[in-house]
Amino acid sequence: MAKATTSIRRQLILMVATVLIVINVVALWSAHIYANRAAKESYDRLLYGSALQMAENISLLDSQFFIDLPVSAFETLALSTSDRAFYSIMNGQYQVLTGYKDLPNIPFTQLLQQSIEKEKFIPIYYEAMYHGETVRFVALGKRLLEADSVNDVFIIVGQTLDARRAAATEISQMALQFVTLFFFITLLLLLFVIWRVLQPLQAIKQAITERSPQELSPLEANVPSEIAPLLKSINFFMTQLDNTLSRLKRFTAEAAHQIRTPLAGLNSQAQNALDETDEVLRQKQLQHILESSNVLTNTVNQLLSRATLTHRYQSHPFSPVSLDHVIKETCRELVVWALEQQVEIEYLGDIQVTVNGDEFALKQMLQNIIENAIKYSPKGSVVEVELMVMDELSETSVVLQIRDQGIGVPDQDKEHIFEYFYRSPDNFASGSGIGLSIAKEVAEHHDARFHLKDNQPTGLIVEVIFPQRKGLSYES
Amino acid sequence: MKVSYVLGLCLILVSHIVFADAAQQTTYITFPSLNKQPKYQENVLAIYGAINHQAISPLFKAYQEKYPNVAIHYTESNTRHLYEQFISQPNVRPDVMLSPAMDLQFKLANDGYALAYDSPELSNVPKDSHWRNELFGFTYEPIVTALNSDILVGEALPLSREQLLNLIRSKNHLLDDKIGLFDIQQSGLGYLAWAYDGQQSRSYGRLLEAFGTHQARLYTDTSSMLNALLKGQIFIAYNLVGAYSYQWSQKYEWIKTIMPTDYTTIIMRTAFIPRDAQQPTLAKRFIDLLLSSEGQHILANHSGITPISTKVKGPYSRDELSKLPHGIFRPIPLGLELLIQTDDAKKRLIYHEWDNAMFTSPNDSSSLP
Structure with a gap:
């Protein structure tokens, strides 16, 4: 009996599930990266917006800095409701004009370089620990011109990361929910498809199981073209089996008949010989008996040799x-x-x-x-x-x-x-x-x-x- | 039970030891624990607050009834002084800080001085009444104008700032030296309310001019301003805390309290537990009580302070407050917007305007920037 190799259904499900899992993990991973980047970018913009509004309200008045920060700069920061914020405004000599006096890791060299290059100031983003929390800072320069003097001010605004973390987590979680839903729906659909595809095999099995052992007529089933050769082979095999079986039946019947007829002949010849009084005739009848028994022996020998051969075919x-x-x-x-x-x-x-x-x-x-x-x-x-x-x-x-x-x-x-x-x-x-x-x-x-x-x-x-x-x- | 309760109350009343520090207007009050068994180890909850101790003591009593082994040491002072003391004396920090100067409280919390605490009672109060889980607003109080009705002499009560300006203009020299204001450089609450006016109203400049012209008197707290009003030293007091003013109006009918109808600023008193509090557990229990329906109920019924919760009922509840004539309620948001009030440059600008208005002779007042 041939051992069944791994079931097709199980293999299909396993492969489909593996592919789905790989796809979904990749999707989740991408979503996570995207979520972090999106949250980072949007909150960086808020930070930058706030710094710009502060910069907008710094001016020079009689060589004195005039700083009148707008509420909106802080309202922008307050959009992240649960984050701390810190800011500082410094003159070109890095003296704090207003705000926090001890902000960490201010990128002085970059600011100085931008200052020397006399080009447009571009915002510098960086992260640093402050008051025991990681804070995302933006540093921005602004050039103030008055008559013949040029003064730079630097605006630093920082905010803790709670809101962006929350935003990233929210996006990731939505992605997770979507992907999970997608995963189960696809899996269900695929399971259905697999069941549907394997249905004809089940049907053939069912048809064979339901037959009586004697019935060897061809199977009638509507099957897809991929399964049709299998059905054809099964039917061909059954036809063969049918032929072999009927030959065997005939052989058995004939063999019985062939042995019985000479036996009956032998019997009657022997009876005749017993009854025969004429010695010559009796001799002749005995001769017949011998011949008949030879034929019978021959037949039995042939049958035996055939059985031997059949056995040898399989074993030698x-x-x-x-x-x-x-x-x-x-x-x-x-x-x-x-x-x-x-x-x-x-x-x-x-x-x-x-x-x-x-x-x-x-x-x-x-x-x-x-x-x-x-x-x-x-x-x-x-x-x-x-x-x-x-x-x-x-x-x-x-x-x-x-x-x-x-x-x-x-x-x-x-x-x-x-x-x-x-x-x-x-x-x-x-x-x-x-x-x-x-x-x-x-x-x-x-x-x-x-x-x-x-x-x-x-x-x-x-x-x-x-x-x-x-x-x-x-x-x- | 009943007997011991009464006995305890008596003991409290007897043993209220009140020190007054005249120079800083600081008052130290001890509320001894109710448990009088000598061998019992007593815990001390130290609270700094800018709330009148008569107003807050019902809450203390309620706390001590729950936790009879706790003595409360209450230090009452004005908002700016409390803030400065907090910054300058890191070794003697309280377990709970209570103050109506939202900006100063917020600055301390933003700078990481507050202990995070997820109070289970937070569900009782509106969402925007706390910042993170560090700073908890527990009252909802209008900033009002109080007025001695004797000055009206038949004129209508000025309901808005515009009408107030008209009244000042019409009474002119009668009001010289008769207007009371918070000294914004001494009082955190005064600065907060004044700077918020600056953000809200165009009448701000004209008000300042009028106050300067009439040499307004400056006070560091509401009580002294109301005392001056009562004694006739001033006729108009601008930007007072509503709770006290309404109490005085009830007592003395010639003192009128007005919620300006153009807009009514609302402040929250806030509480936080300093990170280095000695008794954080006791302090957390106090915050729980403060925000609980029970605490809010005490405020609305026994303290005369409008609580933040919209659910509680009582003569001083938010329901009752909104039945009085008022303008649009403009609550000062408890959030990063408050940082603008603590900005040094902004402060210098406001102080500069203020000094120019207050400390120049009336004749020069036209030269205000």
Whole structure:
């Protein structure tokens, strides 16, 4: 029983979930970065706005600084309701004119540089610890002109970070809520889609489960094109199974019949022999009994050998077999029996062939074919066994032919001859009727082709063609 | 229980020790703990405040009934003096600072002197009545004008600043040396209210001119101004704390209290716990009481001070206040806007205007900047 690998459903769900999680984590991370940047920028602008409003209200009056800070500058800062704010206004010599006198880390060098370059002052943002809290500062310069004097003032405004942190957290949390919602909705949809996609497999399973074990007709189910080949294979397999099963049934019935008939014959012959008073006739009847029992033995032997072969197919791996050697050996074993039938066996062929195969099975095949040929040969005829190499298109194959000069097989019977217990209606020779079918099975088991041809002027040619395969080699 | 309560009250009344520091107008009052068992270790809650001790004592009593082992040492002084003392004497900080000078209180909190405390009672009071969890507004008081009605002689009561100016103009020299004002350089509350006027009204300049021309008298606190009004030393007192003025109006019917109808400034008294308070736990309990319905109820019924909570009922509740004639209520926001009031440059400008108006001879008054 093949082990089920990881379920498709589980794999799909796992992959989909992984992809979703990765996407969502990336989305969340981006949202977090964006939230921080957005909060930082907007609150920096407020800070800058406040500094600008302060700068706006600083002027020179008779070489004296006139500072009248507007409430709006502080109202701007108060938009962050829970933050502390600090500010300081300094003259060019960094003396504090108003505001906090001890602000930390003022970027004097940058301010001085901007002052020297005499260009537009640009705001400098920085963070520093003040009164035990991190404070975001903006430092801004302003140039005051009066008659012939130039004075710079510097405005520093700082605010703690609560409001921007809160804003960033709020944006992040909204993103988190959205992403979580998105995650579950997508996951649900995908689960639905996966269920929907795998539904046909479930349907096939259901259809098979619901059948009775005897029912082997093709499955009827509407399935997507991806699943259709599977269904087709299942149906093909079932057809095969059906064929095999019916053949087996027929075989069993025939086998029973074939054994029972000779047994019944034996029985009545034996009865006759018992009753017979004429010694000569009795002798003759006993002879018949012996023949019938031979036929029966033969049949049972064939059945047994077939069972053996079937078992071997499953249990014996192939090994290199010298085909010409096996053929010669078989001919040699049968030659005495053939002569008793007044039939000669002639082996033609001088090549040496090795195939990958099962020696026992091959020998069985040869035996069956040759015995069959001898059985149907008229007295005094010759059964020719030939092994040769044939070039067929681009392929070189090894061909084994067994030719007899019997009555042959009419074309309409050729296709039935391999069926178990089939015997030509005009056949009077004793035989089990399963010899050739076993031979054909062995040939096919070795990937060889099995043909029946007509011999000239009369007779049958059984041809076994071993195609070019790994393990086939020959020498002339 | 009842007996011991009465006994305790008597003891309190007997043992009120009142020192008065004449130079700084500072008063020290001790409220001994109710628990008189000698071996009991007494805790002291030190409170600095610019609230009349008679007004605040009902609250202290309520506190001590809850926590009988606590003695309260109350130091009453004017707002600016309290602020300066807080800054200059870091070793003797109180456990609770109470003051109506919102700007000075705010500056201390902004500069990190206040202890953060999430009082469970904050839900009782409006959201904009506290800043962070450090500075807690607990009253809602109008800034009013008080007037001795004898000066009217048939003229209508001046309800707005404009009408007040007209009255001053019409009475002219009768009012010389008869107008009372906060000395904005001495009183934090006075400066706050005056600077806020500067932000609100165009009549500010003309008021200043009129006050200068008539050589207004300057006071450091509401009580002394009301005393002067009562004694006839002044006829008009501008920018007083409403609570006291209304109490005096009830007692002396010729003293009229007016909430100017052009706009009425509202201030909040605020409280905070200094970061280095000796008894932060006791102080937190005091803040809880101050903001609780019980504390707010005491203010509205026994202290004569309008509490911040809109829910409590009483003769001095916000409901009752809004029934009196008044202008648009303009509460001074408790937030960073207050930093402008503490700005040195702004202060110099306002002081400069003020000095020019107050300390130049009436004839030169036309040369005001």
